[in-house]
Amino acid sequence: MKFGVVRFPGSCDDGDALLAAERVGEAVMLWHADRDLQGVDAVIVPGGFSYGDYLRPGAIARFAPMMEGVAEFARDGGLVLGICNGFQVLCEAGLLPGALLPNVSLRFVCRQVELEVMSEYSPFTRACPLGEPLSIPVKHTTGRYYAPDRGLADTQVLLRYAPGQNPNGSDRDIAGVCNQAGNVFGLMPHPEHAVDPLTGSSDGLAIFESIKAHVADRVAV
Amino acid sequence: MRARVLVRPKAGILDPQGQAVERALPALGFDGVANVHVGRLIELDVDDPDRLPEMCERLLSNPLVEEYEIVESE
Numbered sequence: 001m002k003f004g005v006v007r008f009p010g011s012c013d014d015g016d017a018l019l020a021a022e023r024v025g026e027a028v029m030l031w032h033a034d035r036d037l038q039g040v041d042a043v044i045v046p047g048g049f050s051y052g053d054y055l056r057p058g059a060i061a062r063f064a065p066m067m068e069g070v071a072e073f074a075r076d077g078g079l080v081l082g083i084c085n086g087f088q089v090l091c092e093a094g095l096l097p098g099a100l101l102p103n104v105s106l107r108f109v110c111r112q113v114e115l116e117v118m119s120e121y122s123p124f125t126r127a128c129p130l131g132e133p134l135s136i137p138v139k140h141t142t143g144r145y146y147a148p149d150r151g152l153a154d155t156q157v158l159l160r161y162a163p164g165q166n167p168n169g170s171d172r173d174i175a176g177v178c179n180q181a182g183n184v185f186g187l188m189p190h191p192e193h194a195v196d197p198l199t200g201s202s203d204g205l206a207i208f209e210s211i212k213a214h215v216a217d218r219v220a221v
Numbered sequence: 222m223r224a225r226v227l228v229r230p231k232a233g234i235l236d237p238q239g240q241a242v243e244r245a246l247p248a249l250g251f252d253g254v255a256n257v258h259v260g261r262l263i264e265l266d267v268d269d270p271d272r273l274p275e276m277c278e279r280l281l282s283n284p285l286v287e288e289y290e291i292v293e294s295e
């Protein structure tokens with residue numbers, strides 16, 4: 001199992017994403033200006049401030065050469081995980097429905113939140129313990145998810161903020177969504193920052209383990 | 222040609238920035254202000270103004286949540 005983490009100018013959670021992925025498999029860094037995905041089994045588009053968040057978060061990064069490779073990889077069914085700024089990039093690129101807007105509070109929020117897992121079958125959540133919330137941190141200013149009602153099926157919502165925990169005013173408490181095919185997933189919380197009990201929670205590891213389990217199944221078939 | 226593109230939140234999209242400004246004005250004694258929205262102004266020189274709408278759709282605005290208005294000058 002080999003993960004690829006896309007590094008843009010301005011990415012800042014790429015290092016943690018790489019370390020988190022290395023807990024369950026191999027991981028390599030993919031440079032934004034390259035096109036070669038180096039044969040990875042899954043791609044992580046990490047958090048940060050790609051291209052300085054100029055214009056809108058993710059608006060410029062979606063045109064990076066590497067994103068062409070990622071879009072093609074996604075079209076062929078490859079697993080793509082977008083975290084925070086990565087989620088914004090995937091929405092801007094049209095690989096995920098909806099958009100991320102400024103938090104209702106207009107403030108940067110940085111706190112631990114509880115998340116409800118809405119699907120036990122998704123390649124991204126299948127290893128999450130059934131019926132137990134995940135404790136994972138958020139840290140963002142532009143995390144209010146919006147999608148038109150018709151643009152998003154309920155089955156595409158994989159994570160919701162637990163009641164009373166919505167940190168940004170997201171529509172329907174949505175914390176993470178996948179595309180219709182189910183192989184592209186974006187979330188505002190940071191599972192890569194919750195992989196060691198030392199930092200308070202290791203619940204984020206379940207997301208990386210889910211991806212590994214899905215890839216292992218596919219290889220077996 | 223010099224052009225200006227005005228980008229603003231679409232009607233129906235919650236605009237907390239506009240609301241914050243709307244609340245701040247009466248605090249300074251400016252009453253009678255309503256429907257405040259905060260957007261972006263993009264100024265650019267373009268050779269072919271016919272391509273502006275496509276630029277707006279693909280990059281300058283996010284059509285899902287924003288609307289744009291092209292103001293041509295000169």
